[in-house]
Amino acid sequence: MALTVSKTPTGSEYKVKDISQAVFGRLEIELAEVEMPGLMSCRSEFGPSQPFQGARITGSLHMTVQSAVLIETLTALGAEVRWCSCNIFSTQDHAAAAIARDSAGVKAEEEYEKSGKLPDVNGCENREYRIVFRIIKDRLLVDPTRYRRIKERLVGVSEETTTGVKRLYQMQANGSLLFPAINVNDSVTKKKFDNLYGCRHSLPDGLKRATDVIIAGKIAVVCGYGDVGKGCAAALKRAGARVIVTEIDPICALQALMDGTPVLTLEDVVSEADIFLTTTGNKNIIMVHHMKQMKNNAIVCNIGHFDNEIDMHGLETYPGVKRITVKPQTDRWVFPETNNGIIVLAEGRLINLGCATGHPSFVMSCSFTNQVIAQLELWKERGAGKYEKKVYVLPKHLDEKVAALHLGKLGAKLTKLTPAQAACISVPVEGPYKPPQYRY
Numbered sequence: 001m002a003l004t005v006s007k008t009p010t011g012s013e014y015k016v017k018d019i020s021q022a023v024f025g026r027l028e029i030e031l032a033e034v035e036m037p038g039l040m041s042c043r044s045e046f047g048p049s050q051p052f053q054g055a056r057i058t059g060s061l062h063m064t065v066q067s068a069v070l071i072e073t074l075t076a077l078g079a080e081v082r083w084c085s086c087n088i089f090s091t092q093d094h095a096a097a098a099i100a101r102d103s104a105g106v107k108a109e110e111e112y113e114k115s116g117k118l119p120d121v122n123g124c125e126n127r128e129y130r131i132v133f134r135i136i137k138d139r140l141l142v143d144p145t146r147y148r149r150i151k152e153r154l155v156g157v158s159e160e161t162t163t164g165v166k167r168l169y170q171m172q173a174n175g176s177l178l179f180p181a182i183n184v185n186d187s188v189t190k191k192k193f194d195n196l197y198g199c200r201h202s203l204p205d206g207l208k209r210a211t212d213v214i215i216a217g218k219i220a221v222v223c224g225y226g227d228v229g230k231g232c233a234a235a236l237k238r239a240g241a242r243v244i245v246t247e248i249d250p251i252c253a254l255q256a257l258m259d260g261t262p263v264l265t266l267e268d269v270v271s272e273a274d275i276f277l278t279t280t281g282n283k284n285i286i287m288v289h290h291m292k293q294m295k296n297n298a299i300v301c302n303i304g305h306f307d308n309e310i311d312m313h314g315l316e317t318y319p320g321v322k323r324i325t326v327k328p329q330t331d332r333w334v335f336p337e338t339n340n341g342i343i344v345l346a347e348g349r350l351i352n353l354g355c356a357t358g359h360p361s362f363v364m365s366c367s368f369t370n371q372v373i374a375q376l377e378l379w380k381e382r383g384a385g386k387y388e389k390k391v392y393v394l395p396k397h398l399d400e401k402v403a404a405l406h407l408g409k410l411g412a413k414l415t416k417l418t419p420a421q422a423a424c425i426s427v428p429v430e431g432p433y434k435p436p437q438y439r440y
Contacts (some may be wrong), residue, residue, distance in 0.1 A: 002243045014100030017093045026099030034063060036066070038369030038405040039073045050078035055155075057381050059083045061088035062353055063106065064228070066364040070098050073372055075103050082106070089346055090353035127407060144394065151178040153180035155382045158374035160184040160194075160367055163281045163305045164356055168391045180387035182374040185395050186433075189402040190368045195227035198359030199303055200235045201280075202352035207275070210330045210345045210355035211299060216240025219273040224280035228303060232279055233261055237358065244269055277351075278302045278309035288314035290340050292335055303346040312347040329354045362406070369402045370394065390439040 007013055031039060056073055061067050063085035074081050081104035085091040099107045156179050159165050165185045171177040184190055207215060220241040222233045233256070235241045245263050247253040253263045266286070270293045276284045281304045288311045291300060302309045315321065320336035326343075334341035347356025358364075373395060381387055407414065417425070 008101060012100070013105045014096075016096040016100050016106060017091075019097045019101060021094040022097040022101040025065070025092070025094035025096070025179075026102070028092075028094065029068045029098055032065045032069050032361040035409075036069050036365035036368070037409045038365040038402055039069050039137065039372065041405045042073055042369060042372045043076045047076050047195060051376055052077045052079035055079045056082070058084070060084045060086045062087055062097075062358060063096045064090065064353075064358050065095045066090045066358065066361050068095045068369070068370040069361070070101050070371060071099055071106075071366075073368070074375065077372070077376075079375075080104075085214045087349060087353060089349055090358065090359070098138075100149065119217075119382040128265070129422050133335070134233070139385070141326070154179045156180040156378035156387060158182045158184050158371050158378065160190055160371060161305060162191075162195075165391070166281075167240060172389070172391050177179070177391070179389060183389045183391050183393045184367070185368045189399050189404070190370050191227055193363050194359060194367045196231040196432050198231070198363040199228050199352065200231035201363070202356050202359050203232045203277070203303055204235050204239050206303075206345070206351040206356035209297070210301075210351070211343060213274075213299065214240075215275070218275055219244065219269070220275040221246065221269055221273045223276070223278045223309075224304065225249075225256045225263075225287050226279065227263075228281075229279040230255075230259075232277055232303060235262075236275070241275065242334050244273065251333060253302065261316045266290060272300065274413075275299045276301070280309060283308040285309040286310060288318055291315060291333070292337075292344050295333070296340040297343055299343045299345065301351040302348055303350055303356075305350075307347065307349040310344070312344075312348040315344070328374060351435040353428075362409070366402055368407060369405060370399075373398055 006015070006019070027113075039357075052074060055078065057073070057079045059067075059081070060082070061070075063083060067083070071081050071083055083099065083104055083106045086105075094104050133419070159181060162185055165183045168177065168183065170180045174182075196233055204215065207213070215236060216239060218241050220236045221244050222229050222236070223246045224246045225233065225247050229245065229252075233245060235242050243261050245253070245256040245261050246266050247256065247263055256263050267290075270290050272295070274295070276286055276294070276298065285304075286300060286309065291311075294300070300310060315333055316323075318335070322334040322336070322341075324332040324341070325332065326332055328345045331344050331347070332341045333344055345351045350360055377394070378387065404414075
C-alpha cells in the first residue's frame with residue numbers, strides 16, 4: 001500500500017479525507033479564534049519578530065478546529081509545521097482540509113489503524129516522512145537505537161497528556177530520553193482547566209450525541225477521581241445522575257466523599273449502575289467479566305487515555321458475542337448466555353472526541369498557549385545548553401501569564417495590591433515551577 005499524498009499549489013503535502021471541506025473548516029476555525037485569546041495574543045506579541053524562523057515543528061495530536069488554531073499560530077510565528085492525527089475518531093475532516101489547503105502539511109487519515117498495513121516508505125517525496133516510516137518498519141520498539149539516526153536534529157518536545165508525561169519521566173529515569181522535554185501537562189493552566197473544565201463540558205455532550213439516553217436519575221460510576229474524574233462527576237451530577245466513584249488513592253477518595261460522592265469498588269456496583277466511565281489513564285479497568293454482569297443496555301465509555309482502560313479485546317473475542325452497530329461510535333454488544341447487551345461508545349476510545357467535538361475552544365486555548373510558549377523556549381535555547389536531556393516544567397510566572405491572557409475575554413479585572421499589602425506577601429525565589437506530585 002503506497003502512501004498517496006497530494007500537494008497544494010505551494011508544494012505542501014497532505015493526506016486528508018476530503019479537501020473540498022476546507023471552506024467549511026475555515027469558517028469554524030475563524031469562530032474558534034475568537035474563543036482562543038491566548039493563542040491570538042501569542043500571534044500579536046511574537047508574530048512580528050518571527051521567532052520560529054527556520055524551525056520545523058511536527059505534532060501528533062487530535063486534528064480538530066482547536067488544533068488548527070494552534071497550528072496556524074505556530075506558522076504565524078515563522079515555523080514550518082507538519083501534523084498527524086493521533087486518533088482516527090477525533091479527526092475533524094473539515095479542519096484537516098482547511099489546514100492542508102492553507103497552512104501546513106497534514107495527515108488526517110489513519111490507514112494503519114484501518115487496515116493494519118504500513119505505508120510504502122517510498123510513496124512520499126518528503127525526506128522526513130520517509131525516515132519516520134522506515135523507522136516504523138524497522139521495528140523501533142524492538143531496537144530503540146535506530147531512532148538515533150535523527151535524534152541530533154531534534155531540539156526537544158513539549159507534551160501535554162498525563163500519560164505521555166509519565167512516559168517521559170520514565171525515559172528520563174532509565175536514561176533513554178534523547179532530547180529535552182517540557183512537561184506542559186503539569187502547568188496549572190493546562191491540568192486544572194483542560195482536564196477539569198474541558199471534561200465537564202464535553203462528557204455530557206458525548207453521552208447525549210451517542211445515546212440520547214437521559215442522564216437524570218441514572219446511576220453513573222466514574223472510575224478515578226483525579227482532575228478528569230472530578231470534572232466528569234460534576235457534569236454527571238449537574239445532569240441529575242447519582243454518581244459513585246471508584247478510587248485507589250486515599251486522598252482522592254476522601255475528596256470524593258467530601259464532595260458528597262460515595263466511593264465503592266466496581267464489583268460493588270457493577271450490576272446496578274447504568275453508566276460506566278473510565279478516567280484513569282491506566283489499563284484494564286473495566287474487563288469483560290465486569291461487562292457480563294452489567295444490566296441490559298448499560299453504557300460503557302472511556303475519557304481517560306488511549307483505548308486500553310476498557311477490555312475491548314476480551315469483549316471482541318468473547319465466544320458468541322454479537323456486535324450491533326447502532327450508529328457510528330455506538331455499538332451494542334450482546335452476550336449469548338443472557339441475550340443482554342451493553343452499549344460501548346467510541347470503541348473504548350475517548351468518548352468526548354469520538355462521540356462529540358472535544359473540549360471547547362476556550363479551555364484548549366489555555367493548553368495550547370502553554371504549548372506555544374514551551375516550543376518558543378526550546379527553540380530559543382536550542383544551542384545554549386540550558387536544557388539537558390531531562391523533563392522540565394514551565395516557570396510559574398508563565399503559567400500566570402497564560403491565565404492572564406484569558407481574563408479579558410471573560411470580562412474579569414484583577415485586584416491590585418497596595419505596596420503595604422504586597423510587602424506582606426513572601427515572594428518565592430524565581431525558578432522552575434514545581435507542581436505537586438499528586439493527582440489532586
